[in-house]
Amino acid sequence: MVPVQESPAGPGPTLAQRLDALPFTRRHGRVLGGSGIGWALDAMDVGLISFVIAALTQHWGITKAESGLIASLGFAGMAVGASLGGLLADRFGRRQVFALTLLVYGIATGASALAGGVALLLVLRFFVGLGLGAELPVASTYVSEFAPARIRGRLIVILEAFWAVGWTAAALIGYFVVPADENGWRWAFALGAVPAAYALVVRWGLPESPRWLAGRGRLTEAERIVADFERAAAPAGGPAVGAVAAAAPAAERSAPPRPGLAVSARSRLAGLWSAEFRSRTVAIWLVWFCVNFAYYGAFIWIPSILVDAGFGLVRSFGFTLIITLAQLPGYAAAAWLIEVWGRRLTLSVFLAGSAVSAVVFGTVHAEAAIIGAGMALSFFNLGAWGALYAVTPEIYPTSLRATGAGWAAGVGRIASIVAPLLVPVLLVAGGSGLAFAVFSVFFVVAAAATWGLVDRRGRALDDR
Template identity: 80%
Template sequence: MTAQETQTPPSIAERLDALPFTRKHGRVLAGSGIGWALDAMDVGLISFIIAALVEHWGITKGESGLIASVGFAGMAIGASLGGLLADRVGRRQVFALTLLVYGIATGASALAAGIGMLIALRFLVGLGLGAELPVASTYVSEFAPARIRGRLIVILEAFWAVGWTASALIGYFVVPHGENGWRWAFALGAVPAVYALVVRWGMPESPRWLAGRGRADEAERIIASFEREAGIVNVVPIRLEPARPAARGNRVAALWGSEFRVRTLSIWVVWFCVNFAYYGAFIWIPSILVDAGFGLVRSFGFTLLITLAQLPGYAVAAWLIEVWGRRLTLSVFLLGSAGAAIAFGTVHAVPAIIGSGMALSFFNLGAWGALYAVTPELYPTSLRATGAGWAAGVGRIASIVAPLAVPVMLAAGGAGMTFAVFAVFFVVAAGAAWGLVEHRGKALDDR
């Protein structure tokens, strides 16, 4: 009997974690990141389009909040169902389907003849957007080696800044120019429908998911292709591991079993609070600046500058998350977001508005990167997309409420009170982050 025949076959996690970062990892990250950036572009565009529709259609603040909130209602449903579907039929399939749905619906929004049609289409856009984000982070985390997994997920989330910056550029150069500028902006948002074909045919399925479904041969071929890219040869086939008890039965109920209930409660609180504060602030910043007397084009220019601070926020979080760990990085960036929110709500001079807004972008988006890194690590492969999807879905409830609540808060206490409320939500999220498990450097399925 040879040494190879007597050795214990490596598990799928062991083989994936033993890999160096290869060009194939880069393609998985870039392919998912482009989809992520296109998502951000669509979400970011609506804040500029709402400000334009106030000017061109004369819509009220209540109607503005409804346009934003209905998209988030779709995102809440999409995130919950998308995670469940991805655990059943695969990560790649659901990723491509969601891109197709929201790309087509966004393009169709350019043809909206009235607010009713626009609201209906924004709900469909939300369905696709909501399902895509947790599935993409789950997908990348299942390929990433343990020693750099958190960093890669933060880099994935950094594509959000690329897309949001693209939306700010479109908002500045396209939306304000002519009565139909917002329609052209929506037309550009149809790009994901085309990109869905690239995802469907050009990216591999998650080998962890394939192995969990008993499709060992397919998982083996994908892992072997990554190993060949890294110059690793003559490995023995993967060892399939039996499903753990939490993977059986009702997946949503399993999230609240004795093993997972504390982390589930904690991650749902973090997602809810971060969504409320983030979308409450950033969906309304262009309109708040317009109301402050800066004009449409000038306020869009300020928003573009504020948006640019997102990228360094991600870069710092990507470094710290493998140095400090997930929980400390997340809580520090959330507390920084709270301080920046208070400052933004109380300043009036242009340099202070831009500076505090950039600080809010820096800390808030760094926190988002850490949040997306820690969420898939909380659950085993059989529950991962479901757990991430439901956490995101609960967060989207807050993103529905926030755009509707902001006009009420502005009327009651102005920008100062509104951003103080956002700061409180950030502080609560920072506290809840300490109920999460720390997985820095650990295998993805370690409990």
């Protein structure tokens, strides 16, 4: 890895320090919004499969085992995609891989609308997961490398909040489109093909990460991008760089360049288990595994569980839509608290709230109680996801960041493969009460593992 160097403009703050000194500008908004739209489209696809499974149970007569397999094959693809996506993003750039992942899963989702049987649908779900799994950790890494240090956590939670937008879109499609007729699920998948077109916007409309460019020795390109952000931050007629550069402390401006830690894919993977990062890697993998197990085990099956409880397809989808809307205030609370309490405390509190909500949801039977407990679970769980995506890229340096985030997500996806397959077994053995009690235990373990992470609230990213 080429050492990170100072700006070619001469002595002064490094590119990374200049990025951290910036105020939030419209260019930051473009990066956040452009990445967020991709994130929302991902969420829409993941959310749609729960409604499609419920519909196919009625139209095709698929079994619960086949339903679990449809969900799990998608998550198997996500596990592979997350692991490969991080490695590729550290090698070829954040923007390039981000666009490629959107293209892969958008095409596979559109093709799913033409599936004539379970076998083909299973194959296509794997490819959908391949693209989706790679996109999420790459997007969070990408945005974190543009975000000023003082608001970095908040911006990543806002990015993750686009998940609620996409999941709400999925719930609306599930409520209005999927039950419309026996081909409603096909139209839902057709709508999910939108990311294939959006990939072109990402490829040509968003800049590459200047931190990554600097790490690869492409300083002229990195300088041009940072200068564009500084011009956007300057008052009308004012200097583009001078006032911003002065914000960096003199001690930081004179700091020597820090070399990258890894060059090859193998050395990047080995770097995750070096003495410096080993404990962080264990902790973040454990959090990702437990959160994925509980989240996907619960939310993929909630529509089907409600149908089995006798609420009917349309009514169950309506309940799910209401429950989904509670994600938005959950994200808003996490976005505020993560810069007030810090990463670890915010994440652990929201995971604890998820644990309590899961127990309550699994034991109540009245309609109002089901909706209330489901909304609480949605509020706390998605707030926890926002905090998790904020903390994950921060615990590794630039040369390992996408690899570390991708492999953490990949390990988490192993749990998301297992959970949909295990839920039918738990439902038979002890009903929804047992299933959601198990989810609660996983939330508790994740909350404890959070305290093995480092908290970089308000601190610069490690640009080695």
